[in-house]
Amino acid sequence: MSDHTQVPLESADDPFFDLDPHPTIRVDWLAITFFTLDNEAIMEAVSDILGILDPTVWQMRKSGLKSYKKSWEGPHGIILAFSPGRPDRHLLIRGKACASISTEQMDALLDLARRMGKVTRLDLALDDHDKRIGCSEVLASFNGPTAVTHAKSAHIHEGRTRQGQLMGETLQIGKKTGRCYLKVYDKDLESGGLIAAIRWELTLKDDLAKEAILLHFEGNSLGMVFTAFLTRFLDFRETGKGPARDRPRCACFAELVGAAEKAQVPQPERPATLSRILPWFWNQVAPWLGVIMEICAGRPDATRQVLGLDSAKVRRKAAHRKALAEGMEGLEEAMRKNGRDSILNPPILPPAPCSDPRSPVTVDVGGATATDVDGDGAKGVPHSP
Numbered sequence: 001m002s003d004h005t006q007v008p009l010e011s012a013d014d015p016f017f018d019l020d021p022h023p024t025i026r027v028d029w030l031a032i033t034f035f036t037l038d039n040e041a042i043m044e045a046v047s048d049i050l051g052i053l054d055p056t057v058w059q060m061r062k063s064g065l066k067s068y069k070k071s072w073e074g075p076h077g078i079i080l081a082f083s084p085g086r087p088d089r090h091l092l093i094r095g096k097a098c099a100s101i102s103t104e105q106m107d108a109l110l111d112l113a114r115r116m117g118k119v120t121r122l123d124l125a126l127d128d129h130d131k132r133i134g135c136s137e138v139l140a141s142f143n144g145p146t147a148v149t150h151a152k153s154a155h156i157h158e159g160r161t162r163q164g165q166l167m168g169e170t171l172q173i174g175k176k177t178g179r180c181y182l183k184v185y186d187k188d189l190e191s192g193g194l195i196a197a198i199r200w201e202l203t204l205k206d207d208l209a210k211e212a213i214l215l216h217f218e219g220n221s222l223g224m225v226f227t228a229f230l231t232r233f234l235d236f237r238e239t240g241k242g243p244a245r246d247r248p249r250c251a252c253f254a255e256l257v258g259a260a261e262k263a264q265v266p267q268p269e270r271p272a273t274l275s276r277i278l279p280w281f282w283n284q285v286a287p288w289l290g291v292i293m294e295i296c297a298g299r300p301d302a303t304r305q306v307l308g309l310d311s312a313k314v315r316r317k318a319a320h321r322k323a324l325a326e327g328m329e330g331l332e333e334a335m336r337k338n339g340r341d342s343i344l345n346p347p348i349l350p351p352a353p354c355s356d357p358r359s360p361v362t363v364d365v366g367g368a369t370a371t372d373v374d375g376d377g378a379k380g381v382p383h384s385p
Contacts, residue, residue: 025222027106028201029123030093032113042080042089043072049108050075065092076100114213122209124226127187127197132255134198135171135184141236142173148235148244159190173234179205180233202230211265227260272319274334
């Protein structure tokens with residue numbers, strides 16, 4: 001690993017300024033989606049930032065990446081993925097590639113992402129060389145009364161080599177499918193002694209990654225960005241009365257993040273649409289709505305009264321009126337986006353199986369039964385059942 005990528009935090013504005021030894025921090029993963037640049041423009045921009053003059057360093061790979069059919073591999077193992085006919089391209093810079101890129105070059109890549117693309121994932125890795133808090137201590141605090149977080153899950157899993165040798169334990173807080181999650185592990189073991197530190201690896205996705213980069217380019221160090229988003233995701237405060245933000249931060253955690261204030265991220269506007277509402281409706285409303293409809297079967301007036309539909313008209317918002325204006329076609333489109341069957345063209349049921357005309361058919365005749373022995377539709381003499 002290149003030493004120049006492990007950046008000591010030396011500014012008095014950094015939350016780690018008084019810590020000895022200084023923690024080091026860097027970008028450990030960067031994923032960018034471009035919508036307006038073609039492959040050649042992206043490769044040229046990345047090569048210019050990294051000081052690569054030879055265009056042949058980019059080689060076509062035999063496989064794509066995720067949903068992209070094809071991909072190029074460039075300097076330091078950077079991957080550019082694309083699909084013929086798709087307007088978007090995806091640039092992926094994994095941990096090892098990030099470790100080979102200088103701080104100035106990474107800032108230039110972040111600026112490129114900010115101006116020309118959309119960051120879908122950003123990992124910030126802090127190495128605590130003094131090993132102030134370990135995985136077990138963090139997990140114990142997470143399960144205790146001092147934790148302040150929206151994360152619901154935390155677990156430790158072991159990393160082993162193919163030969164079964166223990167490489168260390170990793171604590172993961174939050175789900176990988178979420179917008180933010182945290183991993184804490186002993187980098188000393190994982191790196192074979194190359195980096196003697198406890199690593200705190202914070203993953204930010206989509207709007208959180210975007211806000212983190214904007215905060216960095218407002219003149220804040222990566223250290224301040226890291227602690228702001230870490231304490232937004234997870235904090236440890238002393239127990240007591242009053243809001244958590246007014247209580248003192250636990251001493252062991254304060255040693256790492258100081259008096260950092262959590263990042264204030266504006267909530268993205270998510271307009272209510274039928275396609276967004278339907279999954280919630282199916283999970284939360286449909287079961288009880290079905291019960292009410294069965295109870296009020298044949299009484300539409302009772303159904304409307306129970307649901308308060310007559311009074312709801314005055315409370316309908318713009319999203320409700322828009323959905324009504326779209327009508328059945330809008331509902332059909334929402335069903336399609338959520339993978340449900342068409343409601344405009346219901347499936348045609350196969351015809352009921354016909355009986356074999358050569359088989360006897362028993363029919364009901366005035367409370368008695370008659371048998372069509374010949375299968376020609378003529379009924380025989382009725383007999384008592």
